[in-house]
Amino acid sequence: MTLDPRLDLQLDRFVDVPRRLVWEAWTTPEHLKHWFVPKPWTITDCEIDLRPGGVFRSVMRSPEGQEFPNLGCYLEVVPEERLVWTDALLPGYRPSEKPFFTAFLLLDEENGGTRYRAIALHRDEAGRKQHEEMGFEEGWGTVVTQLVEYIKSSMV
Amino acid sequence: MTLDPRLDLQLDRFVDVPRRLVWEAWTTPEHLKHWFVPKPWTITDCEIDLRPGGVFRSVMRSPEGQEFPNLGCYLEVVPEERLVWTDALLPGYRPSEKPFFTAFLLLDEENGGTRYRAIALHRDEAGRKQHEEMGFEEGWGTVVTQLVEYIKSSMV
Structure with a gap:
């Protein structure tokens, strides 16, 4: 996949946990809640319908108690390999009010x-x-570290 | 599929041509050019990469010679049954500048x-x-009539 450095951001890491568990942690609400935002932020709700057109919704909560909902739509689901979703579309593919980005997880x-x-x-x-400026590099990096810790402590 | 009458538009027609040819006419640039806009408008260019994430691009030309490009991205491709695309995403799923609609063709x-x-x-x-107000009902209706005439005269 070819990126455009003016428009795209990427985090590329080797993690010493099995790909199967990374996939499971990304696609199961009960797992995702434990690692998906940098602590002490929390995920208070998460909904996943793992198919193209299906919902990917989460609610992030700040340490002060303010909640930030995220609503997106899965575009591609290739188990253990490739997950694509966007907030430019609502579930069912309806265009959204505030498109910001499309994300790829490649394993x-x-x-x-x-x-x-x-x-x-x-x-x-x-x-x-x-x-x-929102802290993509640090935020997504922290989240991978939390993901690996969670997998090692709770999924293996 | 459940529609929301406040937000959605639908054209529902029976056409007396085989489904296979309707699909082919919709997914082959050389066919599509002949019927895709109400005459005397014409299609001067068309590009189709028939896979999720692939390009669906056409250029409409008015009788006065003004050209209107349309650029979209396929989301689902189920041969002869279901074609979904949107202009909310560019090919490769990047969010677009001017999202307007997502379209479903169901056969x-x-x-x-x-x-x-x-x-x-x-x-x-x-x-x-x-x-x-742009004339969805009449425009899309005219186009189906043109599609059927084109299939009967040139594809069977």
């Missing part, structure tokens, strides 16, 4: 662990910059 | 012909009304 088996790539496509440079 | 075999449903989902009532 490959590597040396007994997993090559983990998370990619965000934005519609313009302003969107990419905004996402950078 | 069923019926009495030796085809039940033909074309559905447009809009993000708000303003979008639905704008599409109505």
